[in-house]
Amino acid sequence: MKTIASLLLLALPFALTHQAQAVEFKPVDDAFVQQSTAFGVTQDNWDHGAHAAATFPNAYRFTPHMEVSLPVDVKARQWPENSQPLLQLIGADLDGEHSLEVLLRDRVKNHSMVVLSKGSLVHQHFWNGYGAEQTHLQMSVTKSFTSLLASIAVAQGKLDMDRGIIHYLPGLKGTGFEDATVQEVADMRSGIGVTFSEGKLWDDRMTEAQDWNGDSKYPDMRGVMDYAKTLSNKKPIGKVYDYLDVNTELLGKVVEKVQGRPLAELLESQIWCKIGAEQPAKWMSNRNGEVVASGGLNMTTRDLAKVGEVIANKGVNQKGERVIPVEFIDALFQGDDKVRFAWQQGKEAALASGWYKDQFRVLDIRGHKFIAMVGIHGQILVIEPKSQTVIAMNSGFGEMEPPRMAILIFQQVIPAILDKLAKGTA
Template sequence: MKKQALAALIALSVSIPAMAATFNSPDKVFIKASAAHAITVENWDSGENAASTFTNAYKFTNSYRISHGLLGAKADVVMPEALQRNMSVDLSTIMIDDLDGKMPLTTFLRDRLKNHSMVVLKNNHLVHQHFWNNMDENSTHLDMSVTKSYTSMLAAIAVSEGKLDMSKPVTDYLPELNNTGWSKATVQEVADMRTSLKMTPTKGKSWDDRMTGAQGYNGDLSKTYPNGVADYFKFVTSVTEPMGSKYMYQCANTEVLGKIVEAATGERLADLLESEIWQKVGMENDAFLMSDPSGYPMASGGLNATTRDLARTGRMILNNGKNYLGEQVVPKQFIDNLFAGNDTVRSAWSKGKESALADGWYKDQFRLLNVGGHNILAMVGIHGQVVAMHKETGIVIAMNGGYPMTETPRMAISLFHKVIPAIIDAINEYKSK
């Protein structure tokens, strides 16, 4: 009887057409409850509040629910694969140097880096996972600029379908940007952060609050910015370096890239994330993608996903863009190019401030860093959100965190020169025993 019921459920789930990503307004009940803790729409993303809010960030803004494909999904949705555990590495046995001497990696992660969760895979096998800060394996977390890499993967899919040409001018897809700093840029230069836009950062920040205001990040400014982030682009009118010559990390580029993907495909970015990635990789949980009031997602930093699903994404990338069933999700050529780089992105990286961190490059919204002899492909968020992928060993390290400051050398050094290499080396040592 149970088998018959299960069969009926499966038949029902594959016969109902997939729904598009569902748009939701800010959660007024949640916001009211947050006020009792002195947390408001205006201050939810401050360093002080990160631990409390990053697991519920999407509730403060407009957002889309990104279905992973259970009941109501179309027939080709890929169900999650069970992660097997045939080895286990105890992170508490790995010692990390800090100012006051050596300490266990778990202590360093929790107390110094304000890490909230971590999932480590080797190939298809689960090596380690922990969930702190009242999280569990089904908890979503704001992933900040890890989102950028997903936007780029959607661009790559559009390229593979013949809908997008990365060598074309931005204005071929977005003619409204003719009088902006992007007027002479190609789509590829936007994806590689090689536009050197002349920005007007808010004092004490590396970004312009007008952009986050247009996105509705800290409250509804739809009367000022009725078209959402699109109304911000007009403020960016020039560049500081020859177009394409220098790497300069600027979130506005990713917002433009997302708009280009929508223009090229004729589809909403949130719907593409759901149908082309979330329902094809084999994710375990729904995700949430924050949005401006006009309905355009925050392409540069709005994803809220579980750490296990971030790890599954990393595994798909290391599997040459295929899911665990061997079905192509992201084009292999795109991934090969991320790992190979080219002279243009290497030269651009060498002129940017991040070159002090490591040799490498920034290409298509991913970083490739050579650290301690390891070539690490990374999706990176500014508060300690990372998906680090080591191709030679098949290791994926996915983590979420709430480091209270953004873009600091200490956080970058701690993550990429200490934590990630130490875990890779520990797994390699385990396998060699």
């Protein structure tokens, strides 16, 4: 475990950019945890689906986190408004047709949604005590941010996705990752085997190493590399899409290795200061400041939409600055035979045609082909390049990845909005 002094030394490089703005380590908010305990919510159970509506807007307070600051010399991006009555659109649930307001508010347990069309704000709402300035845990939407940082390293010539991951992380020799490339890890095609803990969609040895539920109860698990070294193969490498958090965690470690800087600092300097963000982001971490690359980002829904806007604009921000490599976005949207084949071997092929590449889904549903970033309880960022539409939403659905939630969001709500905006009424 690092001492407080070493954490302070770790933070020193963060102060070198954007007029002394810094990525700052923040400990657990003990006062908030004590307050939550009085309502039956503890560090052990804060992430349970039953608590998501109340805890996800406050998730970063249950763990240590790195706060990604805003540069003082950059103004927040403000959109022109062209409001559309999107909540009046109709979709269906098992009991018939309903307005999107009913489907989102009552069925999906949605907290907020921001919709952009061709650079204009066409809709936003904030429900359930949630405000425009409130950050929200993004869960697996975080994975796509880790991949965006990897894409920048590739564009800088520092990372070769076709090299074996052990070239960058030699500590993985002799593990199930030994023969996988960085690209196969990024595409969730590593073939690695993980046994989920009871009642969860992950192995709690990894989350314990990340102090996700308080101090780790496993003395030999103090970081994700400790966990990764215990894993072996269960499926053919490169052939099957199998969605596992540890792949993202190792992708993040590769990025940090080639860049020589922590992920939170890279997010601040390479993305956050360039999108016109309105609020600091908070990236949950363990006690050593090692961020949860697969699911720990907290940000506002409006700022999430701003990231989508840059992707929709081929990686360029509103100032004309290159933020995300266009080659990465084009390759993501085009896919390849390897990821198409792997998708067909996974369970999500029943939901939609598409593929999973570089920590993003690309889906083709009801005539709309779009990029999707997806979190476990209804955190969503959708980008349809053709119509220049961005849909960002955060929710607190009470179950983990239930088919009904995915059907409501991806087969009902999103197509209804895309159909409406594609007609040119926005």
